[in-house]
Amino acid sequence: MTAHWVSGLVGLALAGSVAGYVSWQAAKSPQTPEIVYAAPPCDPAPAFRVVEDPFDTIKPTAGGWEWGSQGVIEMRPCTGGTMTISGYGVGAGGDWPLLIASLGREGLGNWTFKSQRDLTVKVPHGGAVTLAFMNAYYDASQRPIQRRELHLHEVRFTPTP
Numbered sequence: 001m002t003a004h005w006v007s008g009l010v011g012l013a014l015a016g017s018v019a020g021y022v023s024w025q026a027a028k029s030p031q032t033p034e035i036v037y038a039a040p041p042c043d044p045a046p047a048f049r050v051v052e053d054p055f056d057t058i059k060p061t062a063g064g065w066e067w068g069s070q071g072v073i074e075m076r077p078c079t080g081g082t083m084t085i086s087g088y089g090v091g092a093g094g095d096w097p098l099l100i101a102s103l104g105r106e107g108l109g110n111w112t113f114k115s116q117r118d119l120t121v122k123v124p125h126g127g128a129v130t131l132a133f134m135n136a137y138y139d140a141s142q143r144p145i146q147r148r149e150l151h152l153h154e155v156r157f158t159p160t161p
Contacts, residue, residue, distance in 0.1 A: 041076070042078035043075065043078065046077040046157055055068070055069040062153075063156065064152040064155045065131075066149070067152075070132075070133055070135070073132075074130045075128075077129060077157060078159075079160055080126060081123050081157055081159040081160045082120060082123065082158050083155070083157050084118075084120055084154060087116070087150065087151050089148070089149065089150050089151070090148060092138075095135060096113055097133055097148055097150040099111050101121055103128070108123065131155070135148065
C-alpha cells in the first residue's frame with residue numbers, strides 16, 4: 001500500500017468515526033419541545049390588580065381604586081358578567097378624567113368623570129378585562145398644583161350565573 005492509500009483509509013475511518021459520534025450525540029440529546037402558546041389562566045374569583053402604574057399612584061381602596069395619575073388595572077374572569085363602577089373625577093388643565101374599559105382588544109366603553117357617575121358595564125365573556133385612566137394631567141407651575149385624578153369608590157364584578 002502506498003502512503004496515499006493509507007492516508008485515504010485513515011481519512012475514511014476518521015470520517016466514519018466522526019459521523020458515528022455525531023449521530024450518537026444527537027440520539028442522546030433531548031429533543032427541543034414544541035412551544036405551545038396558551039391563553040393566560042382565568043381567575044374563578046376575579047379581582048383587579050395593577051398592571052401599569054408608571055408613577056406609583058394607583059392605590060386600592062375598600063371597594064375601589066384611586067388614580068393619582070395614568071395607569072391600568074386588570075382582572076381575568078372565566079365567564080362574562082357585569083361590572084359596577086361608581087366614582088368621580090377631579091378636572092385639571094381644562095379636561096376631566098377619562099376611564100376606558102376593554103375586554104382583550106374589544107372596547108367595552110369609555111366615560112368622562114365630570115361629576116359622580118354610576119356605571120353598569122356588560123362583560124360578554126371571560127378574558128382580560130382592563131380599566132385604564134390615560135389622560136392624566138399635572139402642572140406644578142400653577143398654585144394650587146393642577147392634577148387630574150380619578151376616584152372610583154366601587155369597582156365590582158358579578159359573574160353571569
